[in-house]
Amino acid sequence: MPAIAPPLAIPPEDLRTLGHWSRSGSVRAALAERAKILLLAADGLANAEIARQVGCSRPTVILWRDRYAKAGLDGLGDKHRSGRPQTVRADRRAEILAATLTPPPEHLGVTHWSSRLLAAELGVSHNTVARVWAEHDLKPWRTETFKFSTDPELEAKVRDVVGLYLQPPEQAVVLCLDEKAQIQALSRTAPNLPLRPGSPERRTHDYVRHGTTTLFAALEVATGRVTDTCSPHHRHVEFLAFLQLVAKAYPRRQLHLVLDNYGTHKHPTVRAWLARHPRIHLHFTPTSASWMNLVEVFFAIITRQAIRRGSFPSVADLVAAIRRFIDAWNERCQPFAWVKDADDIMIKATRKRTSGTDH
Numbered sequence: 001m002p003a004i005a006p007p008l009a010i011p012p013e014d015l016r017t018l019g020h021w022s023r024s025g026s027v028r029a030a031l032a033e034r035a036k037i038l039l040l041a042a043d044g045l046a047n048a049e050i051a052r053q054v055g056c057s058r059p060t061v062i063l064w065r066d067r068y069a070k071a072g073l074d075g076l077g078d079k080h081r082s083g084r085p086q087t088v089r090a091d092r093r094a095e096i097l098a099a100t101l102t103p104p105p106e107h108l109g110v111t112h113w114s115s116r117l118l119a120a121e122l123g124v125s126h127n128t129v130a131r132v133w134a135e136h137d138l139k140p141w142r143t144e145t146f147k148f149s150t151d152p153e154l155e156a157k158v159r160d161v162v163g164l165y166l167q168p169p170e171q172a173v174v175l176c177l178d179e180k181a182q183i184q185a186l187s188r189t190a191p192n193l194p195l196r197p198g199s200p201e202r203r204t205h206d207y208v209r210h211g212t213t214t215l216f217a218a219l220e221v222a223t224g225r226v227t228d229t230c231s232p233h234h235r236h237v238e239f240l241a242f243l244q245l246v247a248k249a250y251p252r253r254q255l256h257l258v259l260d261n262y263g264t265h266k267h268p269t270v271r272a273w274l275a276r277h278p279r280i281h282l283h284f285t286p287t288s289a290s291w292m293n294l295v296e297v298f299f300a301i302i303t304r305q306a307i308r309r310g311s312f313p314s315v316a317d318l319v320a321a322i323r324r325f326i327d328a329w330n331e332r333c334q335p336f337a338w339v340k341d342a343d344d345i346m347i348k349a350t351r352k353r354t355s356g357t358d359h
Contacts, residue, residue: 008041008065014073015042016344026144034064034076041065095122096132100140112140151287158342160283161292164256165221165338172254174221175246176295179262180303181234185210185318188311203309211315215302215322216242218249218257219295224333226298228326230319236267243273247280255280260290294336302326 010018021027021035033054040050047061054061067075099118104110110117115133119126133139151157168174186207193202214234218227227249231238247255259265261284274280285292306325312318 007044008038008068010038010042010068015039017073019339030078031076037061037064038068092124092128093132096124096129097136097138100129100133100138114141147288149286149288151289154286154289155342155346157284157286158289158292158345161258161285162338162340162342162345164258164283165294166341168221169254169256172256173250174256174258175227175250176219176221176258176293177242177246178217178260178290178293178295178299179234179239179242180215180217180299182212183215183307183318183322184212185312185315186310187313192309192311201309203311207311210313210318213315213319213322214238215299217295217298217326218242218246219298219336221294222335224298224335225330226295226326226333228323230322232315234264236264236270239264239267240270240273243270243280247277253279256283257281258283258285258293258295260285260293261287294338297336298329302329 018035018039022032022039024032033056036054037050037056037060040053041047041061045053047058047065050061051058064076096118099122100113104113104117104121108117108121115126115129119129122129164174186209188204189206189208190204195201213230213232216229216231216234216238220226227246229242229245231241246257257280259282264270265282265284274282290296302322302325306321307318310318310321312321
C-alpha cells in the first residue's frame with residue numbers, strides 16, 4: 001500500500017486550474033505532468049509513489065513541490081536559461097510580430113502566413129521568422145473552434161443539467177438520451193491488411209455504401225449502462241418508441257432524462273405522451289451545448305472502437321455489430337464522472353467578447 005504523506009496545501013482555485021491542466025490536450029506535456037504531481041501531492045501521496053504513478057523521478061517530484069510552495073502556479077513554468085544571445089534586432093523582431101498578427105495581403109491568395117512566405121515578404125531568413133514565432137509562441141498554422149451559446153435560458157439549463165450529474169435526486173434515475181443518426185454501413189472493396197510489427201492495420205481508401213441506421217441510446221449516469229435500439233429513421237415516431245422502451249426498462253422509477261434541443265424531442269405527440277407519464281422529466285441542454293450530454297462520450301467510444309474501422313456488407317451486419325458492442329459494454333461499464341461545476345462553465349460561457357461583431 002502506498003505511503004501517505006502530509007497533503008500539500010493547495011487552494012481550491014489552484015486545484016481547479018491544475019485539474020484542467022492535467023486533463024487538457026492543448027497544454028504542454030511538461031506542464032500537465034507538473035499538474036499531476038501536485039494533485040497527487042495534495043492527496044497526501046509520498047514522493048516515491050507520485051513518481052511511480054506519473055512516470056518521473058523522485059527529485060522531479062520534490063522540485064515541483066518546492067517550486068509551487070515558493071511561487072504558486074507561477075513557479076511551474078520553465079525558468080529562463082542562459083544561452084546564445086538574441087541575434088534578431090528589436091526593430092526587426094517587432095516588424096515580424098506586427099506582420100504575423102496582420103492577415104496576409106489579398107494578392108498573395110492565402111489565409112495565413114507561413115514562415116517562408118512571411119520571410120520573402122519581409123526580406124529575412126525563414127529561420128529568423130521561425131525563431132521569433134517560437135519565442136512568442138505564435139503558430140499561424142494552428143486553428144481552434146469555439147461556440148458561444150445564445151440560449152436565453154443558458155444559465156438555468158447549465159445549472160439544471162450539472163445539478164443532475166453532481167447531485168442526482170434521491171430514489172430517481174438520471175439518463176442521458178440522444179440519437180446517433182445516419183451511421184453508414186460501409187464495406188471496404190478489399191479485406192483489411194492485419195496489424196504487423198512496425199506496420200499498423202491498413203484498409204482500402206474506397207468503399208461501398210449499403211445504407212444507414214440510427215442508434216438511439218440512453219446512458220445511465222450512475223452506472224454507465226446503456227439502453228439502445230436501432231431504427232432506419234430518427235423521426236418523432238421512433239423517438240417516442242424509444243422513450244417507451246426506456247420507460248419499460250426502468251419501471252416505477254422517477255426518470256430524469258437529459259436531451260438536446262432536436263425538434264423530435266419536443267414534438268406535440270411526444271409532449272402529449274409525457275403528460276400522461278408524469279414520472280418522466282425532460283431536462284434540455286442549452287442550445288449549441290450538446291457536449292453537456294454524457295451519452296455523446298459513449299457515441300465517441302463506440303465510433304472509435306466498433307464502427308469506424310469495421311466493414312459491414314449490410315445494415316443488418318452494422319446493427320449486429322453495434323448490439324454486440326453494447327452488450328459487451330454493459331458487462332464492463334463504468335460511470336462517466338462529471339467534474340466541472342456550473343460556476344466554472346458559466347465563467348467561460350459568459351466571458352466578454354474580444355471583437356465588435358454581433359453575429
